[in-house]
Amino acid sequence: MTLLAGFDLVSEFSHDTILYLIRSHLKVGGVLANPPFEITIPVSGSGGSGSAHLVVTGIHLDLNADDTATLTFDFRTGSVQFSSPQALSVCPLNGTIAVHASISLHPGSHHTQSIAFLITRADIAFSTAADHAISSSLSGKPVTPAQFKTLANQAITTFAVGSSPSSVQTVPVTFTVVPNEDGSLVPSLVFERLEVHCIANPSRNKQALALFGILLKANKAHGDHTHKTSSSIKAANDGMCISMSPEAFDALVLCPMLAKKLNTTVAKLPTACGSAPGIDTNGVTVTRIVDTFGDGHIDIRGTATKSGFCYEAHATFHGTLKFSVSDGTLVPHLVMDEPDVSVALDWYCWFIAGVIGPAELAIAGGLNAVGQSIAEGLAGDAINQLLGSGLPGVGTSGLGAGEVKTAEITPDGLTLQGTISSPVLPTNYNADKELGLSGSVTTTNKAVIGSGVFHTKIWCMANAKDYPYTEYSQSQEGTYSLTSQFVQLPLSPSFTLQPDDGPEIPLTGTSGTLEIAGVQSHYPMPLATGGSMVVQTVHIDYQINGTTIRLRNRPEEGVYAVWLNATATGCNGQALLDDNGKPLNPFAQVQFEGNHADIGGGYEADVQYCAAQMEAWIRQKSDQYAIWQKTPVWVEVNYPSPEELVRYVSDLVSLGLPEVDDVLRAIKTAHGNSFFRAILSPAARQPSLLTGGTAVRPPAAQKRLAR
Amino acid sequence: MKGIKNMSNVEPSEGDPSPGVAWLKIDSFDDLIKHEKEIIDQIEKTPNGPNLFMIHPFLLLAEIGVQLSTQSKNEILKLSPQISGLSRTPYDALKRSGAQQKLNCRLKGLFRRREK
Numbered sequence A: 001m002t003l004l005a006g007f008d009l010v011s012e013f014s015h016d017t018i019l020y021l022i023r024s025h026l027k028v029g030g031v032l033a034n035p036p037f038e039i040t041i042p043v044s045g046s047g048g049s050g051s052a053h054l055v056v057t058g059i060h061l062d063l064n065a066d067d068t069a070t071l072t073f074d075f076r077t078g079s080v081q082f083s084s085p086q087a088l089s090v091c092p093l094n095g096t097i098a099v100h101a102s103i104s105l106h107p108g109s110h111h112t113q114s115i116a117f118l119i120t121r122a123d124i125a126f127s128t129a130a131d132h133a134i135s136s137s138l139s140g141k142p143v144t145p146a147q148f149k150t151l152a153n154q155a156i157t158t159f160a161v162g163s164s165p166s167s168v169q170t171v172p173v174t175f176t177v178v179p180n181e182d183g184s185l186v187p188s189l190v191f192e193r194l195e196v197h198c199i200a201n202p203s204r205n206k207q208a209l210a211l212f213g214i215l216l217k218a219n220k221a222h223g224d225h226t227h228k229t230s231s232s233i234k235a236a237n238d239g240m241c242i243s244m245s246p247e248a249f250d251a252l253v254l255c256p257m258l259a260k261k262l263n264t265t266v267a268k269l270p271t272a273c274g275s276a277p278g279i280d281t282n283g284v285t286v287t288r289i290v291d292t293f294g295d296g297h298i299d300i301r302g303t304a305t306k307s308g309f310c311y312e313a314h315a316t317f318h319g320t321l322k323f324s325v326s327d328g329t330l331v332p333h334l335v336m337d338e339p340d341v342s343v344a345l346d347w348y349c350w351f352i353a354g355v356i357g358p359a360e361l362a363i364a365g366g367l368n369a370v371g372q373s374i375a376e377g378l379a380g381d382a383i384n385q386l387l388g389s390g391l392p393g394v395g396t397s398g399l400g401a402g403e404v405k406t407a408e409i410t411p412d413g414l415t416l417q418g419t420i421s422s423p424v425l426p427t428n429y430n431a432d433k434e435l436g437l438s439g440s441v442t443t444t445n446k447a448v449i450g451s452g453v454f455h456t457k458i459w460c461m462a463n464a465k466d467y468p469y470t471e472y473s474q475s476q477e478g479t480y481s482l483t484s485q486f487v488q489l490p491l492s493p494s495f496t497l498q499p500d501d502g503p504e505i506p507l508t509g510t511s512g513t514l515e516i517a518g519v520q521s522h523y524p525m526p527l528a529t530g531g532s533m534v535v536q537t538v539h540i541d542y543q544i545n546g547t548t549i550r551l552r553n554r555p556e557e558g559v560y561a562v563w564l565n566a567t568a569t570g571c572n573g574q575a576l577l578d579d580n581g582k583p584l585n586p587f588a589q590v591q592f593e594g595n596h597a598d599i600g601g602g603y604e605a606d607v608q609y610c611a612a613q614m615e616a617w618i619r620q621k622s623d624q625y626a627i628w629q630k631t632p633v634w635v636e637v638n639y640p641s642p643e644e645l646v647r648y649v650s651d652l653v654s655l656g657l658p659e660v661d662d663v664l665r666a667i668k669t670a671h672g673n674s675f676f677r678a679i680l681s682p683a684a685r686q687p688s689l690l691t692g693g694t695a696v697r698p699p700a701a702q703k704r705l706a707r
Numbered sequence B: 001m002k003g004i005k006n007m008s009n010v011e012p013s014e015g016d017p018s019p020g021v022a023w024l025k026i027d028s029f030d031d032l033i034k035h036e037k038e039i040i041d042q043i044e045k046t047p048n049g050p051n052l053f054m055i056h057p058f059l060l061l062a063e064i065g066v067q068l069s070t071q072s073k074n075e076i077l078k079l080s081p082q083i084s085g086l087s088r089t090p091y092d093a094l095k096r097s098g099a100q101q102k103l104n105c106r107l108k109g110l111f112r113r114r115e116k
Helices: A015-025 A128-138 A145-161 A246-261 A347-351 A356-380 A382-388 A603-625 A642-655 A660-671 A673-680 A699-706 B029-034 B036-045 B049-055 B057-063 B070-079 B088-096
Strands: A009-014 A037-045 A048-063 A068-084 A088-107 A112-126 A169-177 A193-199 A208-214 A239-244 A279-281 A284-293 A298-307 A311-326 A329-336 A340-345 A401-410 A413-421 A434-456 A465-485 A492-498 A511-523 A532-545 A548-552 A559-569 A587-593 A595-599 B024-026 B066-068
Touching (some): A009 A015, A015 A068, A015 A208, A037 A145, A048 A088, A048 A145, A088 A128, A088 A145, A088 A169, A088 A193, A112 A145, A239 A246, A246 A284, A246 A356, A246 A413, A279 A356, A284 A356, A298 A356, A311 A356, A311 A401, A329 A356, A434 B088, A465 A587, A492 A532, A492 A548, A559 A673, A587 A673, A642 A660, A660 A673, B029 B036, B049 B088, B066 B070
Parallel strands (some): B024 B066
Antiparallel strands (some): A009 A239, A048 A068, A088 A112, A112 A169, A193 A208, A279 A284, A284 A298, A298 A311, A311 A340, A434 A465, A465 A548, A465 A595, A511 A532, A511 A559, A559 A587
16 A cells, blocks of 8 residues: 555545535435435335335445445335325335445536535335334235335435436535646645545545545656555544655645745756756855655755865755644754765865865855755745645635644655544434424405594694594415424324413314304404404314315404414324424414504504604603613514514503503504504513513413423 | 484494484483483493493494484584594404403493583
8 A cells, every 4th residue: 555656645535524525515316415304205116106205314424445435324214105006104114225426526617626426326225123014014905015115216216316317416625627737736736637536444434535636747647546545544533634745745845945945946946856056055055955755754965065265165964854733833843964074175275274164164054054944944835835724735615624733754755634623514403303383374355344534642742633544354364284304204183273271172074163262352443442352252264184274264253363283193193202202292373363454644653753752751761860771662563573562562561651551552553453463472471571570371371381 | 213323424334233222312412421320320231331332332322222313422522532443343243252351341431521
């Protein structure tokens, strides 16, 4: 096994890092491969047709030697519903789904290439328990267990692979590849050639995905990834590593750095970087400088000359370069040995005593300065510029920040070991079983049933005014659907309706009319009192179709709210329970507004004006005397949230001013049914929204708040 | 029944009420005040009577057999112009409902007196 297999730069990503990328970006059948999730897929073929529902709870990744990935998904609480040749259910089902995908580099724009997956195949395997369930469910039925498994496999493959050919999916880890040109490390990483291959291993934590890159055009024919048979990653699971060949280090790190330090070009450097006979620096002429990778260090060797009035000195030098890492930064340490100097003197120099000493000192000093330049250059140059971008060598918008932990030098190259702290996956890990009720109430018919003039004096106005009003009757329909998460399908729901402080009344059959006694209804009329309240028996027509329920009001029964509750059974007819064994019991408050009044003539604006005046006055008083802790802030008449309105009313009441009754009446009239919505809402029962704990919570509401 | 018919002038949208048997004809506001006590007694005897009176006084008075003349009604409205924005929808709902109400009114008087 070799470190680089003949390539210039190899980037390796650990198994867990690739799994993170897959869970973040890869979709199987349009669903992000990030369990837990659930899928419903059609089942169709010779033998029968219907649909399957699976709750996927886990994922495992294998990176294979043939450059494919196998994603193994665990599923549970699965069921298959056949509609033909006859209606029948097969459940409960659990097992695994293996999804096979090839891995490649996919070309993008501007010479970019991204890691890409192409899903090619999927297989389903059932557990022993599921095998028994299949045999038992299909016993004596027209679909045989063998046909069932064939159908299941076809369905899964169709789901996972999609239309043929299925489309390539890329993950946001991109590279720049410009063929037939020398690449670079900085200012951006550019490859001449790049290949992606899996490094397989029976142990998943030793598997890795490696990107084998050629940086130097001269090496374009080099490299055979099969020579790298094991990953160089040393971190346990969040590891990555970048390995660079000595040649690439010279060409892309050392030589450019030296040229920069010596204010010249690489070509004007002496061997091994350039072809110049030598370069003058710090009083010496460096005639050769080469580096050799050893175990744990890089040897820097070279020659230099210095000539004087009657002498010529030749020196050979040696330095040992090591790297350490401090806070993710590569720190070079170069120790220069004392150079070996030989001085050739002209004959008459023998008479000039002391010339040798200064020559030697000058050479040693000059070469030490060269060594210092190398160390400084490496500290601030190519490698650390790469490190500064997070993860050296890779465009990694799809990954978290990389941090280099150690630098290793071997005769094969320089390897930077690091870790990637991947951010939290963009899905929730809440795998709780859930049922919900989703829906709303809409007005299906609205008719004018009255109109007239409302004569009133709003509290801050000098005089009474006439405001035209119109009264409406509203037929309304509430449509609610039972939704689910991670439970066994199909759902067979049961619904009940319940007044705020009364018992649950079951809805039987698929349609009917329910009478609910003792419901508190509101009416916006008479306007002068801010409406009226009637406790009465209300009638709600209902219609149940599968998991959807429609509820219709009788307009003459005014504005009121009831609770819609639901429970359900799953495929095997057993009640659906949460993870603590309690029945799943979603509920929704259904508010009907059968009676409605609109007041024109600027009534709302007048009330708002007075409210603003009052707010300003209260603020002024509060600032002066600190009488009131809260200033009621006017809530605009534009479908405010119940919480806002309840808080406003609560703050208003707590003022204890004599004018509050007038104000409340006007506000109630101005807000109309919004006011009733607010006082019927659960918000009106939240102690935190009401001052002084004056709220009385009906038992049913308490029960709900406690859930 | 003439006075009752004229209620449409007050609330043109609401249609005719369903009057009970008239046992008292009121021709003026003063006449109404003169009979105030017995009218209130009658209202109190009516199920949810005070509540119904609050929702729609004219409908309730007609229901309990108090026949207001046009003049008396005009006088009432002149003295209490805020008696407006009335509807029979909640009135009928309360009449239909046999349930115990959570808010129960008691009447001390019928309408605002003339200022002396």
